[in-house]
Amino acid sequence: MSKKILVADDEAHILHVVSMKLRNAGYEVLTAVDGEEAVEVCAAELPDLLITDYQMPYLTGLELCKQLRGRPETKGIPAIMLTARGFDIEPGEMIEAGIAAVLAKPFSPRELLEKVTDLLNVVESRATTG
Amino acid sequence: MESIVSRLHVRLKNLGLSLLAWDSRGRRLGPLEPGSELCRMLHEAGGPALDVGCEAACQALSQRAASLAECPCGGCVMVAPVVRRRRALGVVSACFPALDSLEDGSLERLCVRLGLSWSEVSDQARIHVRHSRAQARDLLDAFQWILELQEAADLARSETETLSTNLANTYEELSLLYRISGSMKVSQAPEEFLRDVCKDLLEVMSISAAAAVVFAHASTGHEDVVVEAGALGLDEAQIKALAAEQVAHKFINNRPMVDNDFRAPSELGINDAVKNLIAAPMLTDKSLMGMIIGFNKLDGDFDSVDLKLISSIANQASVFLSNNRLYLELQDLLMGVLHALTASIDAKDPYTSGHSSRVAVLSKLIAERLGYEQDKVQQIYLTGLLHDIGKIGVPERVLCKPGRLTEEEYELVKAHPSIGAKILGGIRQLDEIVGGILTHHERPDGKGYPQGLAGEQVPQEGLIVGLADAFDAMTSDRTYRTALPLEGVIGEIRNLSGAQFDPRVVRTFLEMDVSGLMEELRRPTSELFPIPSIAELNR
Numbered sequence: 282m283s284k285k286i287l288v289a290d291d292e293a294h295i296l297h298v299v300s301m302k303l304r305n306a307g308y309e310v311l312t313a314v315d316g317e318e319a320v321e322v323c324a325a326e327l328p329d330l331l332i333t334d335y336q337m338p339y340l341t342g343l344e345l346c347k348q349l350r351g352r353p354e355t356k357g358i359p360a361i362m363l364t365a366r367g368f369d370i371e372p373g374e375m376i377e378a379g380i381a382a383v384l385a386k387p388f389s390p391r392e393l394l395e396k397v398t399d400l401l402n403v404v405e406s407r408a409t410t411g
Numbered sequence: 412m413e414s415i416v417s418r419l420h421v422r423l424k425n426l427g428l429s430l431l432a433w434d435s436r437g438r439r440l441g442p443l444e445p446g447s448e449l450c451r452m453l454h455e456a457g458g459p460a461l462d463v464g465c466e467a468a469c470q471a472l473s474q475r476a477a478s479l480a481e482c483p484c485g486g487c488v489m490v491a492p493v494v495r496r497r498r499a500l501g502v503v504s505a506c507f508p509a510l511d512s513l514e515d516g517s518l519e520r521l522c523v524r525l526g527l528s529w530s531e532v533s534d535q536a537r538i539h540v541r542h543s544r545a546q547a548r549d550l551l552d553a554f555q556w557i558l559e560l561q562e563a564a565d566l567a568r569s570e571t572e573t574l575s576t577n578l579a580n581t582y583e584e585l586s587l588l589y590r591i592s593g594s595m596k597v598s599q600a601p602e603e604f605l606r607d608v609c610k611d612l613l614e615v616m617s618i619s620a621a622a623a624v625v626f627a628h629a630s631t632g633h634e635d636v637v638v639e640a641g642a643l644g645l646d647e648a649q650i651k652a653l654a655a656e657q658v659a660h661k662f663i664n665n666r667p668m669v670d671n672d673f674r675a676p677s678e679l680g681i682n683d684a685v686k687n688l689i690a691a692p693m694l695t696d697k698s699l700m701g702m703i704i705g706f707n708k709l710d711g712d713f714d715s716v717d718l719k720l721i722s723s724i725a726n727q728a729s730v731f732l733s734n735n736r737l738y739l740e741l742q743d744l745l746m747g748v749l750h751a752l753t754a755s756i757d758a759k760d761p762y763t764s765g766h767s768s769r770v771a772v773l774s775k776l777i778a779e780r781l782g783y784e785q786d787k788v789q790q791i792y793l794t795g796l797l798h799d800i801g802k803i804g805v806p807e808r809v810l811c812k813p814g815r816l817t818e819e820e821y822e823l824v825k826a827h828p829s830i831g832a833k834i835l836g837g838i839r840q841l842d843e844i845v846g847g848i849l850t851h852h853e854r855p856d857g858k859g860y861p862q863g864l865a866g867e868q869v870p871q872e873g874l875i876v877g878l879a880d881a882f883d884a885m886t887s888d889r890t891y892r893t894a895l896p897l898e899g900v901i902g903e904i905r906n907l908s909g910a911q912f913d914p915r916v917v918r919t920f921l922e923m924d925v926s927g928l929m930e931e932l933r934r935p936t937s938e939l940f941p942i943p944s945i946a947e948l949n950r
Contacts, residue, residue, distance in 0.1 A: 297575040298582065366589070389586040390579045391615070 284401055285326060287311045289319035289345065290334040290363070295386075299332060302390045303397065316340020320348055323355050330401060331360040332393070335368065343370065346378035359400050363388060412501045415493060415561055416440055419503070422557070427541040428489075428505040428550075431461075433468055435499045449508060449535040453484050456525040464488035464504035472502040477555050479547055484521060485512025487547040491555050495562060505554055508536065510543040580716050587615050588723055595731050601625060602638055604735075608703065608728055609640035616689075616717055617709040619643070624654040625693070625701035625732065636701070643706055644684050652679055654702055658690045662699075667691035667722050671712040689713040691725035695733050703728060753796055756803055760811045762889050763799075769932050771795035773879035776928075780919050781875075794847035794872050795879055801831030801848070813890045825860045828852050847872030851880055856910045874913040878904070878920060881911070886929060897926055 286308050288299050293314075300310045311326055313319040315338045323331065331349070333342040340348070342362050349355040359381045362370065366385045375383070382396050416432040423430050429446020433439050443461050445451035454461055459482055467480035468490045477491035486508040493500045512518040513536055522532045542550060594607055605623040612621040620641030627635050637647040645653070657675070661668045671687045690704040703725045705717070753767035774795030778788045802810060805827055809820045816824065832849040835841045850864065850873030857865030885900045895903075901921065908917040 294575075294578055297571060298579045301572065301575040302579060387582045387585040387589070389583050389615070391583060392586070 283307055283309050284330065285309045285311060285328040286330045286332060286397065287313060287319065287322055287326070287328040288332045289313040289316070289337065289342070291315055291337045292334070295334065295363070298390060299393065302394055306394055306398075308397075316342070316345045319345050323349055323358065324352065327354065328358060329404065330397060331358050332397070333360060333362060335362055335364045343374065343378055343380075346380055350377070350379050359404060361393070361396060361400070412493065413440060415500075415558075415565065416503065418561060419557065423505055423554075427539065428507050428554075430503060430505050431464065431468075432501060432503045433465075433472070434501040435472070437469055437472065439465075440501065446506060447508075447535070447539040449532065449539045450484075452527060452532060452535060453521070453525065456527050458521065458525050459483040464490050464506060468502045468504050472499060475499065477551055479551055482506055482508075485509055485517045487542075487544055487550075489547065489551045489554050491551070491558055493558055493562060495566060503558065507542050507550075508540045509547075510540055513540050583615055584720050584723055587611055587720070588727060591724065591727050595727075599735070601636055601732060601735055604731055605636070605638040605728065606640065608724060609638055612703070612705055612721070612724060613641050616705050616720060618705045619707040619709060621706065622650050622654075622704045623701065623728070624651060624704070626655075626699070628700070628736065641706070645681055649679060649681055650704075653681070653685070654690075654704065658688075658702060658704065659692075659699065662690075662692045662702075665692055665694055667718050667725065669713045669718060687713060689717055689721055691718075691721040693725050693729040693732060695729070695736075700729065700732050749793070749796055753800065756800060759802070759807055760890065762887065766883055766887065767796055767799055769883050770798060770876065770879045772932065773883065773928070774876050776923065777875050777879065777916065777920055780923065781916070790843050791847065791872055791875055793841070794844040794851075795876050797831065797835065797841075797844065798848050798851045798876050798880060799827065799831070800834055801827035801829065803834075804830035811890050815891070825852070829861050844872070846870050847876055849873070851876040853877070854911045855913055858910075869913075871913075871916075874916050878912050878916050882920075883932075897929060901925065 286303055288296055288303070288310060289312070290296050290299070291314050296312050296314070300312060303310045311322055311328060313322050317339045319331070319333060319337075320340070322328075331346070333345055335342040337345075342360075342364075346360045346362070349358055349360075356379070358379070360379055362375075362380050362383045364370070364383055364385055368385070370380070370383060381400055384393060384396070412432065412434055416430065420430050429450065431439065431443070432441060439462065445454055445461055450461070453459060463482045464480055467478060467488060471478055471490040471492050475492050475494065477489070480488040480490065482488055486506055488504055488506040490502060490504040492502045508518075512521075513533075518532070518536060519529055522529050590611060591608060595604065605625070609621040609623055612618070618641070620639065620643035622637065622639045622643070624638075625636040635651050637650050639647075639650065643650075653675070657679070658668065661670075667690060669687075669689045673685050673688050675681045675685060686707050688704055688706050689708075690702050692702050693700045703721060705713070705721060708717070750768065754764075757763045757766050771792050772795070775788055775792040778791040783791070805823055809816065809823050812820065828849050828851060832845050835845050835848065847870060849861070850859075850869055853859035853862065853864045853869045853873055854877075855866055855869060855874075857863055859869075882900065882904065885895050885903065886897065888894050904912060904917060905921070908914045
């Protein structure tokens, strides 16, 4: 069964590029254009991974991750954050929000795919070793 | 075409229409099936052919116009061409049995003629017959419209895919360029920078090896630089030969080149190591500095995307190399000027010719032996070189006096450290060496000049240069005496350890091969002191 990934970004071109890259790699991709929609989709679909932009309408990516951390059904979903270059997130905040990796835009789609694969492997091996 | 047909098929069936399709050459797509149970019954009993609209379809294709035709069962056939960007992809037909044939009894008459049971047929008819002939025109309009929308959606989707792929490639290139430019430092050695570039290229381009070649230039110590990453199995000389002989002349108009089927001449001795390669030149506005080469693409041939990428990278690298060269040339110029300056001061007294250079080299060697960092060693070298610059403020009659100096004359000479410090004090970049120049005549026992500093107060640079200065003075002929024998000089230095000289510096100095040093320093050729380039000082 292929893994489900939710991509949240208010910029359509990023959604397209990332979705295409992930779909070609065999993942099932869901999309959301703002933080609120992302929360709803996460709760309804329980994806295996979340890729989110930082700057989005209604809810920033960071707030989105924190909200997901607060709910029992979504708190285990790891996240990758896309940020503008030069924008840093405190390591403490990152851990608290469950953000496993940060990529600065313009990011390398290939590098993103590598991080996705690594993360999903880690999650899987953790699940199997309990 | 097939995807359009399969998507339409279900939708139209729900509308009570059955679909057939042909490609642009008139060949039917998909199996020939009856549109409905009613249709099947009529056909099997010898009624109308299942592809009744075929002729009309061919006409619609050639005329690029939709039309209506009649089915012998009394129904209607709608045909419409499928067009993308003014090219015909094929033609589609949808047909339906008409209410009119039920109402006016013609369907019943047909059944009787075919020998079918009217009650069975009429059951089917009641299910499948929904539209009348009068509605055919409207249905045809709707049908055409559905086709156009479907076609537009398909086109949009395929364009988006292409755009996304291009965008993804551009993102890769951008993020690579950010990474490269972020790691550029003007004073970084070219080898280090180029090694990083090769590693990046390896990842991003999916190749098995990458190399960068920079042709000989003063900034590289007059040697070719060859840097490699990945697994190529060639040595530096082979890569250099490849670059110079097989690739350099293929840059047409300074554009990058690709050879997807590389055949190496046998004298290179590289056999099959290189299957295909891509290369981009690194240029200054005057000449070819070198090139970046990618070898053996992992999946297929090098394409235009790769060309663009390697071009961008080579441009970045060119900027770096040009700046690096300028920087090194400026440094060399500075060193040259400083040497000329000090030589001119030494030249006032024929006995002191070469003194400043010798003190500089000696000080550098002592500093290295004491374990200082390269930066500090270079500073001490400069301090040694410039230590006597203040002598320009001492009258020549005093500097070159053959006999003993009077008190007054001695005071004039003793002013040279302060004068030197004052001269250089205005040059911000030389701040670090002013201290050593001011204090090179200070002594640990406090009896030095100009300030009479003692012990720890005297900075290391002053102590080192002080020893080197004294050593060279003692072992040289002067206007007032001849050179002292080496044994005596060493003895004198030992005696004065702790008083005039710092014990640690003395100990370190005496560990060196002093007599060997003497010979080296005294070689009367100008080759002994070629002005060392920064590249060499950094080795």
